[in-house]
Amino acid sequence: MRHNKKFNHLGRTADHRAAMLANMAISLIQHKRITTTLAKAKALKKYVEPLITKAKEDTTNSRRVVFRYLQNKEAVTELFKEISVKVGDRPGGYTRVIKLGTRQGDAAPIAFIELVDYDENMAKTPKAEVKKTRRSRRSTKKAEETVVETATEATEETKAE
Template sequence: MRHNKKFNHLGRTASHRGAMLANMAVSLIMHKRITTTLAKAKALKKYVEPLITRSKNDTTTSRRVVFRYLQDKEAVKTLFGEVAAKVANRPGGYTRVIKLGIRQGDAAELAFIELVDFDENMAKAPAAKKTRRSRRSNKSAEAAAPAAEAPKAEEAAPAADAAEAKAEEAPKAE
């Protein structure tokens, strides 16, 4: 019986699953975002988050433990350098899984998993977001009206200057 054995086996043997998750973790650390199936992304999240937590403490022991999981020197160097610096004050939740829909060929649910602190688009999105409160307010027409009036005012200014010039010439002629 498999009571309390909750992790997803992903239809693979233990060695194949370990190698696959290690390779995916290396790709995630090096590229900051990867696209995969939803089940693999969720399994990878549980695999890589403890490694990122361990990277916040840069000791020889931590590096050796992480290297035992990843088996890639460059990924360990990136994890303990670039990634650890960005997540230093984050208490957890280093990755984000976003669903993308289903794959055409086999209807597998696709998702991408990314490191949260490395996504500039999500950081900028709330600042640039504008919501429209009412359908009745016609802000675009109001914005266009002053713009349309401004050239008319500029055209009126030369006409006013011409009228002033004629007014000045008239007293001189008298």
């Protein structure tokens, strides 16, 4: 029985799981977005978010703690120099998991995990307000006819002036 065993073991031994999550965390830090299965993405989120929180405080001890998990100098340097500066004011939630569907071969659910502040497409930009007319589902033909009628009336008024 698996009573009180909270995290996903991903069908691997502890050493294999730790090595896999470390490699995925390094790839995420270097590439800012990776595609993987949904279960691995959720496990990676729990693995990498405390490391990013630790990287906000740039001390020798915090660098040593993060290096113990990642074992990659370039990734640790990028995490402390670039990523921690960008997420400095964010209180948490540094990553985002977006589901992509299923894999062709084995129908495994696929998702990509990305660092939130590095996605320009998801950045909040002010949208231009579009004025929509209210229509009910049944009156689509009537609404189209009224739009055509108002358009012809507007052209007639401009011709009259």
